[in-house]
Amino acid sequence: MAKLHVKTRISPEVARQIRAGDEVILSGVIYTARDAAHKRMIEDLEAGRPLPFDPQGAVIYYVGPTPPKPGQVIGSAGPTSAYRMDKYTPTLLKLGVKAIIGKGYRSEAVKDALKEYGAVYLASTGGAGALLAKRIKEAEVVAYDDLGAEAVRRLVVEDFPTVCINDSYGGDQYIDGQRQYVQPDAMVKPGEAGKH
Numbered sequence: 650m651a652k653l654h655v656k657t658r659i660s661p662e663v664a665r666q667i668r669a670g671d672e673v674i675l676s677g678v679i680y681t682a683r684d685a686a687h688k689r690m691i692e693d694l695e696a697g698r699p700l701p702f703d704p705q706g707a708v709i710y711y712v713g714p715t716p717p718k719p720g721q722v723i724g725s726a727g728p729t730s731a732y733r734m735d736k737y738t739p740t741l742l743k744l745g746v747k748a749i750i751g752k753g754y755r756s757e758a759v760k761d762a763l764k765e766y767g768a769v770y771l772a773s774t775g776g777a778g779a780l781l782a783k784r785i786k787e788a789e790v791v792a793y794d795d796l797g798a799e800a801v802r803r804l805v806v807e808d809f810p811t812v813c814i815n816d817s818y819g820g821d822q823y824i825d826g827q828r829q830y831v832q833p834d835a836m837v838k839p840g841e842a843g844k845h
Contacts, residue, residue, distance in 0.1 A: 679804050785804050
């Protein structure tokens with residue numbers, strides 16, 4: 650396991666270098682989107698309209714930040730449970746998105762798409778939204794302002810901490826991590842884990 654400092658946009662070559670278990674420290678531009686924004690983006694694509702950002706090498710963070718207090722760039726900005734985006738994620742990976750950030754397990758379809766399109770799923774720490782917000786230097790709504798907290802935002806981040814959970818080779822840090830401490834028959838299976 651390595652500690653990698655990664656600048657966005659993420660090239661296909663860099664995405665392939667990231668392995669499950671690696672600490673990935675991001676700097677550059679990332680985009681926010683949760684379920685409502687994902688639904689709207691897929692509807693736009695189906696209607697022949699472009700995404701609100703260039704997907705090539707993009708990073709999507711599953712977050713609905715709270716309103717900023719005076720003097721803040723953004724409010725609390727902790728990750729949302731990623732399974733809620735599972736049905737939309739393969740389409741976005743196919744279009745060139747190289748990293749997605751959330752918390753919790755992903756479906757087999759998403760893990761297969763990560764392998765097929767050379768992308769990674771990164772996790773950030775749930776419950777640490779106020780601390781994560783300190784790593785966000787700029788925030789601007791770029792689409793779907795009517796969705797409020799779920800609007801698509803362009804964030805500029807500096808040393809934003811994540812860990813790679815699923816890589817482009819089928820690596821799964823949740824499974825590998827459990828293997829270190831429990832017998833295989835006692836491990837939590839992704840389908841049994843609940844939606845945390």
